[in-house]
Amino acid sequence: xxxxxxxQMTTQVRFTLALHATWSVLRDxxxxxxYLEKWQGLQPRPTTKDEQTLTLYGFIFHEMYEAV
Numbered sequence: 488x489x490x491x492x493x494x495q496m497t498t499q500v501r502f503t504l505a506l507h508a509t510w511s512v513l514r515d516x517x518x519x520x521x522y523l524e525k526w527q528g529l530q531p532r533p534t535t536k537d538e539q540t541l542t543l544y545g546f547i548f549h550e551m552y553e554a555v
Contacts, residue, residue, distance in 0.1 A: 498553070507551040512547050522547050 512518045524554070526532075526546045533541040541549070 501552065501555045504555045505548055508551040508555075509544065509548045512551070514546065522550070 499527075512522060522544060525545050533546065535541055535545070
């Protein structure tokens with residue numbers, strides 16, 4: 488008998504998917520430019536918990552983690 492319950496994604500799987508997607512974006516120059524323009528257009532720039540400016544890599548990872 489099959490159940491119709493969808494298993495919840497663990498944080499480890501979510502992190503891995505976001506990490507893979509981030510590196511896929513950074514390897515593609517067109518996608519990198521798209522996210523770079525989006526990142527440069529943010530004023531004020533997003534910061535980390537330590538009040539440091541979020542890098543392009545961190546910005547893309549954050550976007551991918553939310554999307555997963």
